[in-house]
Amino acid sequence: MDLIIQQSINAISLGGVYAMLALGLAIVFSIVGLINFAHGDIMTFGGYGIFLSLAFGMSPVAALAIGIGAAVVMALTLERTAFRAMRGADVVTLLITSFAVSEILKVLFQNTISARPVPISFPAAWSGTYEIGGATIGVVPTVSIIVAFVSLLGLTLILRRTATGMAMRAAAEDLEMLKLLGVRANRVVAMAFALSGLLAGIAAVIWTAQRGSVDPMMGFFPVLKAFIATVLGGLGSLGGAVLGGFVIGVLEVLTQAFLPDGLSPYRDAIVLALVIAALLWRPDGLLPAQNANRS
Amino acid sequence: MGDANLLTFPARLRAANLVRTLVCLVVLAVAVAVLTLVFGRSGERIAVQMCVNVAAVVALGVFCGNTGIVSFGHGAFMAIGAYLSGILTMPAGIQRTSLPDLPAFLAGHELSLWTALPVVALTGLVFAAISGTAIARLMGASAAIASLGLLIITHGVAVGAREITRGSQTFFGVPRVVDLSLAFGAAVVFILLARAYRESPAGLFARAARDDDAAAAALGINPRRTRFVSWCLSGAMCTVAGALYGHMLGAFSPASFYLSLVFAHVAMMIVGGMASVGGAVTGVIGITLLQDGVRQFEGGVEVFGVALPEVFGLTTVSLGLAILLVIWLRPTGLVGRFELGPGAGARIFERISRETSPARAPARVSEEILEAEQLSKSFAGVKAVDHMTFAAPTGRVTGLIGPNGAGKSTLVNLITRQYHADGGKTLLSGRDLSTVSAENVARAGISRSFQNLRLFQGLTVYENVLVSALAAGHRGAQAAAVALRELRAFDLGDLAATRADALSYGARKRLEIARAIAQEPVILLLDEPAAGMNPAETDDLADRLMQIRDERGIGILLIDHDLHFVNRLSGWTVVMHRGTLIAEGAPDEVRADPAVIEAYIGRGRTAAAITRTTKEETLPQQGVRP
Secondary structure: OHHHHHHHHHHHHHHHHHHHHHHHHHHHHHHHOOOOOOHHHHHHHHHHHHHHHHHOOOOHHHHHHHHHHHHHHHHHHHHHHHHHHHOOOOHHHHHHHHHHHHHHHHHHHHHHOOOOOEEOOOOHHHHOEEEEOOEEEEHHHHHHHHHHHHHHHHHHHHHHHOHHHHHHHHHHHOHHHHHHOOOOHHHHHHHHHHHHHHHHHHHHHHHHHHHOEEOOOOOHHHHHHHHHHHHHHOOOOHHHHHHHHHHHHHHHHHHHHHOOHHHHHHHHHHHHHHHHHHHHHOOOOOOOOOOOOOO | OOOHHHHHOOHHHHHHHHHHHHHHHHHHHHHHHHHHHHHHHHHHHHHHHHHHHHHHHHHHHHHHHHHOOOOOOHHHHHHHHHHHHHHHHOOHHHHHHHOOOOOHHHOOOOOOHHHHHHHHHHHHHHHHHHHHHHHOOOOHHHHHHHHHHHHHHHHHHHHHOHHHHOOOOOEOOOOOOOOHHHHHHHHHHHHHHHHHHHHOHHHHHHHHHHHOHHHHHHOOOOHHHHHHHHHHHHHHHHHHHHHHHHHHHOOEOHHHHOHHHHHHHHHHHHHHOOOOHHHHHHHHHHHHHHHHHHHHHHOOOEEOOEEOOOOOOHHHHHHHHHHHHHHHHOOOOOOOOOOOOOOOOOHHHOOOOOOOOOOOOOOOOOOOEEEEEEEEEEEOOEEEEEEEEEEEEOOOEEEEEOOOOOOHHHHHHHHOOOOOOOEEEEEEOOEEOOOOOHHHHHHOOEEEOOOOOOOOOOOEHHHHHHHHHHHOOOOHHHHHHHHHHHHHHOOOHHHOOOEHHHOOHHHHHHHHHHHHHOOOOOEEEEEOOOOOOOHHHHHHHHHHHHHHHHHHOOEEEEEOOOHHHHHHHOOEEEEEEOOEEEEEEOHHHHHHOHHHHHHHHOOOOOHHHHHHHHOOOOOOOOOOOO
């Protein structure tokens, strides 16, 4: 019983990270058609933000804020320097652009900071545990679940209830038309990147709190999973991205917990194979994006 | 370019294709010759690597170029090829020490490379067929990411399967048998294969589906199958390229086939130009030279007395920058949209003056009838088409009119199975078409044009029509002759070698109809063919359509808002309003029907008043829709 509670907490907390990353990818994709390979590097940059502020002797809370801020700044910088010039290009071109940007950023991280993991030490109290009904549950996974849900809820409110959110949803339908209506498209796109950076920053905080170190590839692997999550959910669908993120997180924890030892090296392969099998059954994803395409 | 001559001498098109293949080979041969002659041994080493990369990237391009989907999954195929070929060819002694737990069926074969390669290619083909069933279902970015998933899966398995691959440790003892002649020979064979596939009917179908999925399906092409076939061929070729790569390295690990290799190969393809084989070759040569040049500086070097520091990953940065620069400055790659080499109208082909035998005049079609019975379709509660029943026989132009939003285009989409009806059925001379796929509707003899133009933008005018003739079952020279006949019928001969996206609006409209006609359909569905045309163009179109009806006896279902145009052509008019049939009959009768007038103009003005004020005028013409 307690094993089940522990594993579900782990599953939801990992799923929450994937969901936030996938949602960040989906927001940007739905508006400018960019599948952002550099999203992982935005997350990594957030991690280095935390590392550097701690190294300069800041308080842990300030360091977290700076880490999140660093991710937002990085997202906005990439939008302004690399992706704005490419606006309107087709999906493949944009994807390759971000692929190139991502490779360059990784080399920059390797050369300016370190190719090896650098440690991040948070106060010991943060990594404590507490007990519910005999089950030992970590503080970090619990906090990360709360943070993930609050972020997802907050984002939903922004998209549904504010004028900016409405402009972003309109931009996802037709960016050109929005320009003709006099809405500043650049601001809307920048806002989308800022939000995706914010989510990546929060993900970086959770990730570093759990792993205790940052390396140039830190963001890359979770974002790979988040890519798969966006496709599983339905590319361009925000709800689908969140759902896909949770599904992959849960699958990963389940396979880790219940797979026989002989198969454990194949964990990632099995999870991905399951996802691809799901795509055979629903090629447009679990919650397909609505798009009216008249012939 | 003297495109008009192509109509008389189509052999020049074939000659141009041959020359383009030759250009690819010559470019590669020159690069290899310069490297080996100028830089000696080290140049030869680079040339071998370059040729193996050409094979891999050309194989990658067989899928990516023809389907427009970037694949990251071919690293998986290369890994399979390298490991399998390595195990099959490895000396038994080395194998016993390095892979003691190898399953018995793989152990101790000691094959030569030439006997191993067919096994490798076949394994690659089987793996491609299995993975292709999933990936061919996806399109665009989803497919790209799924292929990335395939790469991660294969990498995970390669690391996990220690007894076969030594896990993440180095796999060694693979005979290093790839020399320059073998690598160059492989590159040449791969270029020939890729070029042949690109220009073959299968390759042409894939490129048509790449440019417009729905339009390809409406011609009877199964887009999913074109992606599957391209994936399988590309996968099998990549597996062989991977085997060669392995035999070049001699020792490797799963990381050798992971993201950095895939990144390098995708970069080569994009830099050169994804759409062509020449692009792949050019990209590999360019990037290889760039990387080997930059590598000199990676370990830190002194330039003009200034010592530059050691920079780790400089080659990666240079690759990234090369991609960014090419995408910013020349989005279609160095080579661009066409293959390298002269076009068919170039002067060197002027000697070729063999004319083709012109296609026979189109035969009259047998008598058939298209019937819709009680067809219905709702979108989120709105009844777009509500129990529509009507018929369109051969030999007659049936006009389908109605105000905007009446459900006319939806009706066409129901007949062609672009949409699936909620109820009712479509029959062609009694044969039920309401359960078959869109491709099979086309094969049954119903072809269509689209309200919003759906041309294959990346193909030439000639290829657009040729695809249609090939999809309808014509073969080789006969398909070419049919395509040329329809181009002539719609006055597009001068534009035969022009890309479709470079045409004027009126020419695009005509090309869509020529493409539909090249299927030699029984029933032709034209969705607003005259929209956006000026009166002279509309008259011209009407003349051409009447000629087609009279010569071939086909049935035409004509939707348009230009009622002069519809009335001039149709022998029977069907009027739709809010998804239902409100009138049908001879054009004159329908014109006077009060229900029709009310539908167009609204309540409050009687039919009598209308006829009195407009006298000879037909119904007020609606504004031309963009």
